[in-house]
Amino acid sequence: MPDAAPRRVSLTALTEFIARAYGAVGVAAEPARKAAELMAASDISGADGHGVFRLPQYIRRIQTGGINTNPDIKVIRRARATALVDGDNGLGALVVSRAVEEAIELARENGVGWAGTRHGNHAGAAAVYAAMPVPHDMIGVYFAVGNANHLPPWGGIDMLLSTNPVAIAVPALEEPPLILDMATTVAAYGKVKVAAQQGKTMPEGWMIDRQGQPLTDPNRADDGFLLPIGGYKGAALSLMIGLLAGTLNGAATGDDVVDFNKDDTTPTNTGQAICVIDIKTLADPVVFKRRVDAVIQQLHGSDLLPGFDRIRLPGEDRHARIIEREANGIPVPVALSAALDKMAAELGITPLFG
C-alpha cells in the first residue's frame, strides 16, 4: 500500500500546536511560544529531522524529568565580548537562542561576540541559530555538540565523538544568504534511520563496522559507526568543535555525552557556541553583500560536470523550501501525523489537524 500524501500545515498552525504541547507539560506561555517558533523554524526550512519530528521525544523527556520546564537561563560568566549561558537544563532552543541574542548584542558593541552554553539540550537545526545574526548584517558561526556519540576517534572503534556540526551564515544583497550547516560525518545518523525505515541499502562510505569493513545494511547500524568527512580530518574537526562547544563551556564532550535517543532522564548538559561578527566593523555592509552576490553569481556560472543540472550553493535549497512552505504549508508525513495525534490525545490538546 503506497504511503498517503503528506498533509500540509501552515507555519502558524504548526507553531501553535507545538506551543500547546509544551504548555500541556508545564512550560509557561511565553517560553512555550518561543521554543515552538524555533522548532518550527527547522520545519519551515526543510530540516525535517530537527523540527516537530522531535516533539514527541522532547515531550517524553520533559515528562520523565529529563528537561526542566521552568529553567533559570542566565549568563554566569561575562567579559566585554563573551558570555557563558547556563541553561539550567531547559529546552535547548531557549538556551541557544538566549546565547545567540547575547552574542548579537556583544557583536553590536564590540564588533565580535562569542557566547557559549552549558546545561542545555538538543536545539534543532544548527542553521536556525547561525542565521539569526544575518538580518542584523552580521555573520554567525555556530558549533554544537551532538546528542549521541556515533563516531570513534580516527583509527579507533570506541564511539567517543558525536557528529558535532558547524554552521556558518553570511548575508548577501540580492541573493539569498549563504548558510552552511554540516555534520562532520559523511552522513548524519538520521539518514541511517531513514534508510532503515525505507528498507534501503546505504552507499559505501557512510559507515564501517568494527573490522573496518563497509557497512551498508542500516539495520546493522549498531555493529559499526559513521565515517567522518575526509577521514582523519572530519574526526579531528568533530573533536575541536566538541572542545569549543562543550568542554570550554563546562558542557559534555566525549564519554560524558548522554545518548538522548536511549536515555530520557539523565540531563544531557549539551553545549553550543556561537561567534557573531558585525560586518560593518570590517567592511561597508552593502559593499560586502554585493561582493557576496558576485561570488555567488561566479559560482553559478561555472560549467557543469556531467550529471549535474546546476550549481547548488549552501543555503539555497533551504531558502527555496522556506518560500515554498510559506506558500503551501509544511508537509507532515502520515506516520508523523499519527504520532502527533497520539501525543495530542495523551496530552489532551487540540491535534495538529484539529
Add this chain to the structure above:
Amino acid sequence: MPDAAPRRVSLTALTEFIARAYGAVGVAAEPARKAAELMAASDISGADGHGVFRLPQYIRRIQTGGINTNPDIKVIRRARATALVDGDNGLGALVVSRAVEEAIELARENGVGWAGTRHGNHAGAAAVYAAMPVPHDMIGVYFAVGNANHLPPWGGIDMLLSTNPVAIAVPALEEPPLILDMATTVAAYGKVKVAAQQGKTMPEGWMIDRQGQPLTDPNRADDGFLLPIGGYKGAALSLMIGLLAGTLNGAATGDDVVDFNKDDTTPTNTGQAICVIDIKTLADPVVFKRRVDAVIQQLHGSDLLPGFDRIRLPGEDRHARIIEREANGIPVPVALSAALDKMAAELGITPLFG
C-alpha cells in the same frame, strides 16, 4: 640511484639563512628576522611544504616586484574587539602575525578578538598562526584563502575555489596542545606535486577529471581538480572560509585569486582571519586544560580498528616532530638543498651549509 640522505640543519642556522636571503633582496633586519622565524616555524613542525621549500619562490616574487619589501602594515579599521590589518602587499608571515598579535590583545581585553587581513600574501602553515594564542591560555581559530584555485563549486568544473584551510589550536595541561590544520580538500595540492615528482599514482578520491572520472595520474593534474572533503560539504566549507578570510576583509576570493605558482608579479591580495578566545573568560584555564587532557586520554584509550597501531590526535605528530627536530635538526632534502645553494649564490649570501 637512491636519493642521498637529507642533511640536517639547526633551527637557528635555518632561521639565519632565511633572514640573510630576505636581507639580500631588501627586507630590513628586524622584519627579515621575524619572517624567517615564522617560515622556519613551519619547517621545525614538519609542515615542510610551507617552510624554506617556498623561499626561492618568495625571493623570486620579491625580485619581480610581486611582494613589497618595505610595507606599511597597519590596522585600517577597528572596533573594540575587531581589527582589519592592511598588509600593503608585504610578506604574508609579517601581515598575519600582526593580525594574530592584534587578536590576542583584543581577546585579552574583551574575551574574544577577531582580526582579518587584506593585501597580504601566502604565509606558511596555518597551524603556526592558530597556535600563537596557545601560550597565552587562549584558543586560536584561523581561516585562510589559498593562493591558487584548485577546486570548483560542487557539480561544476570551473576552478573558482581554493583549498582554503581552517586551523584550530586548543591548549591542554600535561598533554601537547590539540592543533587541527586542514585543507578543505581530501589532498592538498602539494601532495599531488609530490606524487608527480616521485612517479607515483594517486589514490582514487584525490582528484577527478572534467568528466567526473577518477584522475590518478598526477602528471595529468591540469586535466582535473581536487575533490573536497565530504563532497558538497567540503566545497561549501571552502566557500564560507573564503568569505570570512577574503571577502569580509576586501581580499581576494573566487575568480580574483591569483595563482601564485604561475604568476610572480600580480599582487595576490591574500586574506586571512583569526578568532582568538581567552579561555579564562569562559572557564578556569587550569580546569579547562585538565578536561582537555582527560578527553585526549579517553580518545587514546579507544580500542583500535584493524590496521591501526594507535590513535593519532590532531597536533600530536606536529608536537613529536618539533621535539625530534629541535634535538636533531631539520632535514633538508638534497634537491631542496641544491635549490637553496643556487639561490644563495645568486643572492651572494652565505649558503645554508656554508
